[in-house]
Amino acid sequence: MYRTVIGLEIHAQLSTKTKAFCSCSADVFELEANTAICPVCTGQPGALPVLNESVVEYAVKAALALNCKINLKSTFDRKNYFYPDLPKGYQITQYFTPIAENGFLKFKVDGEEKKVRIRRIHIEEDAGKMIHQGSDSISEATGSLVNLNRCGVPLIEIVTEPDISSPKEARIFMELLRDTLRALDVCSGDMEKGALRCDANISIVDEEAKKASNRVEVKNINSFKFVEKALEFERERIIKALESGSNVEKETRTWNFAKRETSSMRSKEEENDYRYFPEPDLPPLRLTRKYIEMIERSLPELPQEKIERLVREYGIPEYDATVLASDGEVARFFEDVAKRTGNPKEASNWIMTELLREINQRGISLRDMPIKVEHFVRLFELLKQETISVKIAKELFPIMVETGKFPDQLVKERGMEQISDKNLIEEIVLKAMKANPKAVQQYKEGKKGVMGYFIGAVMKETKGKANPAVVNEVVRRLLET
Numbered sequence: 381m382y383r384t385v386i387g388l389e390i391h392a393q394l395s396t397k398t399k400a401f402c403s404c405s406a407d408v409f410e411l412e413a414n415t416a417i418c419p420v421c422t423g424q425p426g427a428l429p430v431l432n433e434s435v436v437e438y439a440v441k442a443a444l445a446l447n448c449k450i451n452l453k454s455t456f457d458r459k460n461y462f463y464p465d466l467p468k469g470y471q472i473t474q475y476f477t478p479i480a481e482n483g484f485l486k487f488k489v490d491g492e493e494k495k496v497r498i499r500r501i502h503i504e505e506d507a508g509k510m511i512h513q514g515s516d517s518i519s520e521a522t523g524s525l526v527n528l529n530r531c532g533v534p535l536i537e538i539v540t541e542p543d544i545s546s547p548k549e550a551r552i553f554m555e556l557l558r559d560t561l562r563a564l565d566v567c568s569g570d571m572e573k574g575a576l577r578c579d580a581n582i583s584i585v586d587e588e589a590k591k592a593s594n595r596v597e598v599k600n601i602n603s604f605k606f607v608e609k610a611l612e613f614e615r616e617r618i619i620k621a622l623e624s625g626s627n628v629e630k631e632t633r634t635w636n637f638a639k640r641e642t643s644s645m646r647s648k649e650e651e652n653d654y655r656y657f658p659e660p661d662l663p664p665l666r667l668t669r670k671y672i673e674m675i676e677r678s679l680p681e682l683p684q685e686k687i688e689r690l691v692r693e694y695g696i697p698e699y700d701a702t703v704l705a706s707d708g709e710v711a712r713f714f715e716d717v718a719k720r721t722g723n724p725k726e727a728s729n730w731i732m733t734e735l736l737r738e739i740n741q742r743g744i745s746l747r748d749m750p751i752k753v754e755h756f757v758r759l760f761e762l763l764k765q766e767t768i769s770v771k772i773a774k775e776l777f778p779i780m781v782e783t784g785k786f787p788d789q790l791v792k793e794r795g796m797e798q799i800s801d802k803n804l805i806e807e808i809v810l811k812a813m814k815a816n817p818k819a820v821q822q823y824k825e826g827k828k829g830v831m832g833y834f835i836g837a838v839m840k841e842t843k844g845k846a847n848p849a850v851v852n853e854v855v856r857r858l859l860e861t
């Protein structure tokens with residue numbers, strides 16, 4: 381029996397307007413290189429940092445949502461190292477006393493409750509970015525450029541205890557964390573743009589041999605899917621080593637997106653000597669209970685709470701609730717449709733499949749969709765009155781999205797009303813029976829499958845608009861007599 385032990389370190393970029401310690405814009409992803417910099421974030425002599433109040437507010441919000449204990453006094457410290465993308469020669473972080481500790485996040489994995497403890501959350505500033513020209517790998521590059529826009533962009537680092545016991549759990553945890561930070565409006569949660577970054581530690585315990593593997597760190601995981609894939613790859617690699625009686629190196633590895641595998645980056649040094657010391661230019665951060673309580677009262681409903689409430693109030697399956705709750709706007713829309721139509725299960729089916737597919741395919745947000753609650757109200761009405769079949773409704777849906785027109789209007793314009801007229805359908809079936817007496821004979825001899833031939837004939841004649849239930853009933857009745 382092998383037990384998997386995973387811990388995560390997540391860097392989340394706070395979506396404040398300005399940087400952590402200066403007034404440069406913090407929204408730098410699409411800016412031209414080195415256009416959002418100043419003496420403070422590029423470490424010019426004599427420039428002094430001033431703490432951005434929003435950074436504290438956002439960090440406290442995240443910490444409360446992750447059930448952490450907030451420290452009324454925390455400190456800023458310097459993490460010293462040399463790298464070209466770090467002109468100051470140090471990052472400001474919270475090493476000795478972080479802003480928050482001892483939290484947790486609870487979620488369900490395959491129906492089982494899971495609790496992952498959060499060891500600490502601290503505020504820190506980001507470093508710049510190197511661009512190696514001519515190649516992605518430094519060795520083949522002909523030159524390197526540095527973009528300091530990201531220097532001083534505020535981050536929180538969230539460190540979990542090693543409570544995660546499978547790659548799948550790691551992915552679910554990351555998705556819930558993203559949804560939580562998004563609901564709080566403190567981080568865009570966009571892994572592809574580097575707004576949420578994840579490093580994972582993994583080791584394997586052989587329960588029978590009572591032996592544990594060395595711990596491997598995987599860096600540079602830039603999508604939710606790859607969190608799971610990279611850890612699955614590592615788990616296999618470590619188990620293979622244990623089974624052959626050896627062990628893996630204690631090292632840092634990087635996930636190679638193109639090759640779908642991890643490769644060695646560097647062997648893990650004992651503890652990097654960053655010569656941490658208290659930041660002399662910033663006083664300790666002191667918070668009052670009143671301030672924390674004020675922020676606590678302002679917290680929105682969090683994804684996990686929302687999932688539980690949607691299941692309770694609308695009686696929809698937990699899976700549906702999880703999909704809907706991952707986007708606050710979609711969840712709100714679902715609630716409106718469910719209330720207006722009085723049919724929550726049908727509402728969640730349509731929103732989860734048809735609506736979310738259209739949103740993803742078009743790469744737009746729900747807000748920009750021409751589909752409103754009223755569209756669903758009228759669509760459900762048409763289905764209930766059997767004016768259209770489900771099949772026709774699904775054909776209509778993309779046209780509704782395209783044109784913004786109401787379904788009843790489209791049905792009229794395109795003559796898509798369902799045909800439930802028994803006399804008309806009987807007429808078509810009788811005609812088809814007359815044209816093909818051999819098929820009728822086959823049916824009477826026990827080949828019930830030829831029913832499909834006659835149903836098909838009716839559908840062809842009516843251009844798919846015949847009511848399937850009526851067609852079925854008429855075809856069976858006429859063939860039996």
Ligand SMILES: [Zn+2]
Binds near residue numbers: 403416419420532
């Ligand atoms: Zn600046």
